[in-house]
Amino acid sequence: MISPLNKPYRPSSPYGWRDLSGNGVKDDFHNGIDMVPQDGKHPTNILAVADGTITDMRNNVPDSHTGLGVKDKVTGNYVNIRTATGHTIIYRHLRHNSIPSTIKIGSPVKAGVIIGIMGTTGQSTGIHLHYEIRDRNNQSINPAPYIDNDVRLPGATIETPVHYDVRVNAGATLNIRGGPGTNNPIVTALNNSPTLTIIEEASGTGAKLWGKLQDGRGWVALDFTTRVTPQTAVSLIKATSRVRVKRGAKTYTGGNIAAFVYDRTYTVDFLTGNRAVLDSKGLNTPFNVNDLELV
Numbered sequence: 045m046i047s048p049l050n051k052p053y054r055p056s057s058p059y060g061w062r063d064l065s066g067n068g069v070k071d072d073f074h075n076g077i078d079m080v081p082q083d084g085k086h087p088t089n090i091l092a093v094a095d096g097t098i099t100d101m102r103n104n105v106p107d108s109h110t111g112l113g114v115k116d117k118v119t120g121n122y123v124n125i126r127t128a129t130g131h132t133i134i135y136r137h138l139r140h141n142s143i144p145s146t147i148k149i150g151s152p153v154k155a156g157v158i159i160g161i162m163g164t165t166g167q168s169t170g171i172h173l174h175y176e177i178r179d180r181n182n183q184s185i186n187p188a189p190y191i192d193n194d195v196r197l198p199g200a201t202i203e204t205p206v207h208y209d210v211r212v213n214a215g216a217t218l219n220i221r222g223g224p225g226t227n228n229p230i231v232t233a234l235n236n237s238p239t240l241t242i243i244e245e246a247s248g249t250g251a252k253l254w255g256k257l258q259d260g261r262g263w264v265a266l267d268f269t270t271r272v273t274p275q276t277a278v279s280l281i282k283a284t285s286r287v288r289v290k291r292g293a294k295t296y297t298g299g300n301i302a303a304f305v306y307d308r309t310y311t312v313d314f315l316t317g318n319r320a321v322l323d324s325k326g327l328n329t330p331f332n333v334n335d336l337e338l339v
C-alpha cells in the first residue's frame with residue numbers, strides 16, 4: 045500500500061496504549077497512528093492508500109470545532125474506505141470542506157486519489173491525520189507496517205516471486221531481448237556459459253518459457269539454459285507456511301521483534317517481494333524471508 049501522505053511523515057502518537065491525560069498511566073488505547081508531515085508544511089493532501097469503496101464520511105465539521113470534549117464530533121471530518129480485502133481504512137480530523145465532491149458514500153476510489161486535506165477538526169490538539177486500519181472483524185491493527193509502498197494488507201494478492209540462477213547451455217549463443225519473445229528487439233548476445241539470475245517468467249514466441257534477468261538487461265529464452273540453483277527462500281515460503289524466525293532477525297519498520305519468541309513457530313499471513321508478514325496476536329510483523337526458516 046502507499047502512504048496516506050505524499051511526503052515523509054513523523055508519528056506524533058503511535059498505535060497502542062498511551063498516557064493521554066498525562067497522569068503517568070497508559071490507560072488510553074490509540075486505535076490508529078497520528079501522522080504529521082516531517083517538513084511541518086501545510087496544507088498536506090491525504091491520499092487513498094488502496095482501491096476501495098467509500099463507506100462513510102463527514103465534511104461539515106468547522107475547523108474552529110477543535111479541542112477535547114466535543115463528544116459527538118470526536119472524529120471531526122473523516123473518510124472511511126472499505127478495501128477488497130475487507131479492511132476499513134479510516135482517516136480522521138480532515139479540514140472543513142476539504143473532501144472532494146467525488147468522494148461520497150458508495151463511490152469507488154482508487155489508490156493515490158486525494159480524499160481530503162489534513163486538518164484538526166474534532167478531538168484534536170493540532171493539525172494531524174489520525175490513520176487507522178480495521179480488519180474484517182472491525183478490530184484495529186497497527187497501521188505502521190503498511191505505510192510503505194511494498195507492504196500489502198493481509199489477504200491481498202499473494203506473490204510467489206521467481207528467483208533462481210540458470211547457466212546458458214554450453215555452445216549456445218543466447219540473445220537478451222527487450223521482452224519475452226523473439227518479436228522483441230535483441231539487446232545483446234551471450235555465450236561462454238554465463239550464470240544468470242532469473243526473477244520473472246513469461247510465455248512468448250520462439251521458446252517454451254522466457255525468463256527476466258535480475259540485472260535489468262532484458263529477457264532470455266530459458267529453453268537454452270539449465271537451472272543451477274533452486275528457488276530461493278523467497279519462493280519457498282508462501283502465505284500459510286509455518287516458519288521459525290531465525291535468531292538475530294530484524295523486522296521491517298513498524299515491526300516489534302520483542303513480541304516474538306525465536307523458537308516458536310508462526311504462520312505467514314502474506315508476503316510481497318522478500319517481505320513476509322507473520323500474523324501473531326495482531327502484530328502483523330513483517331520480516332525478510334531470508335530471516336525465516338520453514339518448519
Ligand SMILES: [Zn+2]
Nearest residue numbers: 076077078174
Ligand atoms: Zn489518533
